[in-house]
Amino acid sequence: MDQLLQFLISGLTVGSIYALVALGFSIIYNASDVVNFAQGEFVMIGAMSAIFLLKDGMPYPAAVFCAIAITVLVGLALDKFAIEPAKNATVVTTIIITIGASIFLRGAALLIWGKEIYGLPPFSGDKPIVIGNATILPQNIWVMVGTGAAVLAVKYFFDKTLMGKAIMACSYNKKAAFLVGINVKQMLLVSYGLSAALGAAAGVLVAPITFMSYNSGVMLGLKGFCAAILGGMGSSMGAVAGGLLLGIIETIGAGFISSGYKDAIAFFVILVVLFIRPSGILGKAESDRV
Amino acid sequence: MQLLEVRDLEKKFGGLKAISDLNFSVTERIIFSVIGPNGAGKTTLFNLLTNIYKPSGGSIRFLGREITSLPPYKIAKMGITRTFQNLQVFLNMTALENVMVGCHLHSSSGLIAAALRLPSVTREEKKVREMARQALEFCNLQDIAHMPASALPYGTLKRLEIARALAAKPRLLLMDEPAAGLNDTETMELCNLISRICESGITIILVEHNMSLVMEISHHVLVLNYGELLAQGSPYEIQHNSEVIAAYLGED
Amino acid sequence: MKAMVGYCLFALSTIVPAILFPDNYYVTVVGVTICTNIVLAVSLNLLMGYAGQISLGHAAFFGLGAYSSAVLTVKYGIEPWIAMIAGAFMVAVISYILSRPILKLKGHYLAMATLGLGIIVHIFFVQADQLTGGPDGMSGLPVLTIFGIPIDNDIKWYWTFAIFMLLSVLFSLNIARSRSGRALAAVHGSEIAAQMLGVDTAKVKSHIFVFSAVLACITGSLFAHQQDFVSPESFGFFFSIELVTMVVLGGLGSTYGAVVGAIILSLLPELLIVFEDFEVLIFGAILMTIMIFLPQGLFVAMEQAFHNFMNRREQGAANATS
Structure with missing residues (x-):
């Protein structure tokens, strides 16, 4: 029982990170029908920027803020220089473009930050808090609270603000959105910026727990994609649920089966889910129209 | 009946x-x-x-x-076969190839035979090509047989879909x-x-x-x-x- | 006829250099890499280009072939040929079982499933160290003998791969202009229309999935013997992505497109090596640039340009006479 609680704590922590990455995936997918394989790179860039800004003597909160800002700029550049010029691209083409972008960003990170691994100091000490026989690190709480806050902010943005609603309109019908005077291009740009910010936030939150290097983004990105699919591509809250669920399944699986197969468990679950429900847990089934 | x-x-x-x-x-x-x-x-x-x-x-x-x-x-x-309200022509093929897909039921060679291009495949190709030609001719489309479907005007595509269905006999x-x-x-x-x-x-x-x-x-x-x-x-x-x-x- | 001329020219271009420069690094080392990648890209193109079913896990089948040969020959002392056939058979069964549920999926869901499959297989190679030697891999494969000829030096390996590659390309070209090839293209074009013409789309997709997987698997077996070493690194997610890139770079759906893509991606590291740390960055940039500006692929774009040029010349000639 205690062991299970411990698994739940670490599961929710990793799951929160997956949730943020998946949320980023689904925002971009909604706005542009593109699965952004560079999403994991946002996490890496956010974390690495924060680490190095802090090293250069910037105060912690400022470093975090600047790291997110840098990542947002990268996100905007990705849309402006890679996605926007490739109009009418097919699914396969956009997949390769974003994979190209992810390789490019990794290459850039390698040049700037080298191959070494780094970590961030925890936000507020590393004294574990004991709950029964399980322990929780302050940073775990930061991750969960930070994720919760980010998710609520995103939800508020899409439900309540005019711009958020405009982006949703683009996701339902681009042409109609354009006709009612929504600047579709600008909305795409905002989506990429927002998505990058979420990725960077995930990176900054997780860097004190796991080490980061120029290629840490790959697996995180793929897991985020997994979570987004698990929740049903395009459903924001589904993505969050998918992320948390994936984190928990993975941690429990690793605990009871084998930690070496941790990553395999996540993908195995995804395969089983897709075989049973080809459109994810919360996704709607698509059907051909003739 | x-x-x-x-x-x-x-x-x-x-x-x-x-x-x-x-x-x-x-x-x-x-x-x-x-x-x-x-x-x-x-x-x-x-x-x-x-x-x-x-x-x-x-x-x-x-x-x-x-x-x-x-x-x-x-x-x-x-x-039973059909044509579609919103065209379902195979735009990745030529007109003739579209109609040749229509002959699918009247041919039988499999993947391995095709890869090795056995003599039976060559014979069947000839037969299928002829069947498709006839269907095209029936719909008065013989002149555009080798055009890519993606380059054909709407009205022609509609007839092409009919030709393809007819090839299925x-x-x-x-x-x-x-x-x-x-x-x-x-x-x-x-x-x-x-x-x-x-x-x-x-x-x-x-x-x-x-x-x-x-x-x-x-x-x-x-x-x-x-x-x-x-x-x-x-x-x-x-x-x-x-x-x-x-x-x-x-x-x- | 024209198709055969093209194929013969292509065959000559692989044969002549090997006769002229049998000891050259670019023939014996790069040449073998190119041939390996061509077979893999061509086999992936059957699935992705012809049938329109994306796969981000093709390297898994390549890896299963390599590991079947390595494990069966080294650990169990089985004859290389039997190991190779056993591997191919196993991959045929696995891919057949997986093909139905996987190929029911579409678009991004299919991408996810194939990606997941690739990663699971890769993790298995790393983790099942009792069997596979883990991250360090395994070596010491016996010499492969073909028709009594031991393949024991670089140039013999080149010929083996070149012949295997030429056969695969021929198979792929043959399939394109056949009943099966058209059925695949029909699935790509409109699955519903294909069904209404009597094409059992699930079966067609499943067959090409198995065919493509087995081709990759046999390539893996040859690769394991040629390298005399297998490690999980060669069969990871990135290699799957590289394979997809080869296919799309040259032009999805075109066999020679896959060939051109494979050649470019095999040579690129050789060329980029002088840029050292910039290699990854430049690779990513090239990939993005080509996909943004030539989404139909390099080879197909060139082909189209050539056609347009010829048409314009014909028209020009016609105008001149009238």
Whole structure:
């Protein structure tokens, strides 16, 4: 029982990170029908920027803020220089473009930050808090609270603000959105910026727990994609649920089966889910129209 | 024996009945038209007949055999094929290749034989090519045989879809709005083509909005309204049926 | 006829250099890499280009072939040929079982499933160290003998790979202009229309999935013997992505497109090596640039340009005479 609680704590922590990455995936997918394989790179860039800004003597909160800002700029550049010029691209083409972008960003990170691994100091000490026989690190709480806050902010943005609603309109019908005077291009740009910010936030939150290097983004990105699919591509809250669920399944699986197969468990679950429900847990089934 | 018999056919989408209690049968070698206002369920009926949608109830029999739950490719094998309202031409092929896919059921070579290009494959290719040519010629498309389908104008693509369906040598051909989007000359040609197809021994079920076309070539007309059978009979009877007139006038 | 001329020219271009420069690094080392990548890209193109089914896990089948040969020959002392056939058989069964549920999926869901499959297989190679030697891999494979000829030096390996590659390309070209090839293209074009013409789309997709997987698997077996070493690194997610890139770079759906893509991606590292740390960055940039500006692929774009040029010349000639 205690062991299970411990698994739940670490599961929710990793799951929160997956949730943020998946949320980023689904925002971009909604706005542009593109699965952004560079999403994991946002996490890496956010974390690495924060680490190095802090090293250069910037105060912690400022470093975090600047790291997110840098990542947002990268996100905007990705849309402006890679996605926007490739109009009418097919699914396969956009997949390769974003994979190209992810390789490019990794290459850039390698040049700037080298191959070494780094970590961030925890936000507020590393004294574990004991709950029964399980322990929780302050940073775990930061991750969960930070994720919760980010998710609520995103939800508020899409439900309540005019711009958020405009982006949703683009996701339902681009042409109609354009006709009612929504600047579709600008909305795409905002989506990429927002998505990058979420990725960077995930990176900054997780860097004190796991080490980061120029290629840490790959697996995180793929897991985020997994979570987004698990929740049903395009459903924001589904993505969050998918992320948390994936984190928990993975941690429990690793605990009871084998930690070496941790990553395999996540993908195995995804395969089983897709075989049973080809459109994810919360996704709607698509059907051909003739 | 009737070629096609539809009994108590029903289709619900959620709580909405798109087709309810539909009964009709089609005799061989006729042009059987299905008309009705927009949203009357005509395309849904085609999708049920080809089992692209699963019926919620009722049965469909073709040549006396139950086909209600057969997958579409098996229905095609039984001798039913169709054209589509929104074109489903293979734009990644030439016109001839499109029609050659239509010959799929009348050829048999498999993947391994194809990879090794066994002599039987070469022979079959020749036969299939000839069959496809004939279908193209029947639809007066021989001149554009080697054009990529993506480069052809709309009206030609519509005829190409018919040629492709004919290559499958069906007993029953379902045509979903073949005249939509065609100009007057093209419609005249189409009218002629449909009659010739029927004369060649193929039964046709036609969904069409162009009333003059329907009334000119049909042997039997069925009117759907809100998914229900409103009336059926000869074109003359339908034109003088007060309920049908009311439904159409009410619509407009 | 024209198709055969093209194929013969292509065959000559692989044969002549090997006869002229049998000891050259670019023939014996780069040449073998190119041939390996061509077979893999061509086999992936059957699935992705012809049938329109994306796969981000093709490297898994390549890896399963390599590991079947390595494990069966080294650990169990089984004859190389039997090991190779056993591997191919196993991959045929696995891919057949997986093909139905996987190929029911579409678009991004299919991408995810194939990606997941690739990663699971890769993790298995790393983790099942009792069997596979883990991250360090395994070596010491016996010499492969073909028709009594031991393949024991570089140039013999080149010939083996070149012949295997030429056969694969020929198979792929043959399939394109056949009933099966058209059925695949029909699935790509419109699955519903294909079904209404009597094509059992699930079966067609499943068959090509198995065919493509087995081709990759046999390539893997040859690769394991040629390298005399297998490690999980060669069969990871990135290699799957590289394979997809080869296919798309050259032009999805074109066999020679896959060939051109494979050649470019095999040579690129050789060329970029002078840029050292910039290699990854430049690779990513090239990939993005080509996909943004030539989404139909390099080879197909060139082909189209050539056609347009010829048409214009014909028209020009026609105008001149009239």
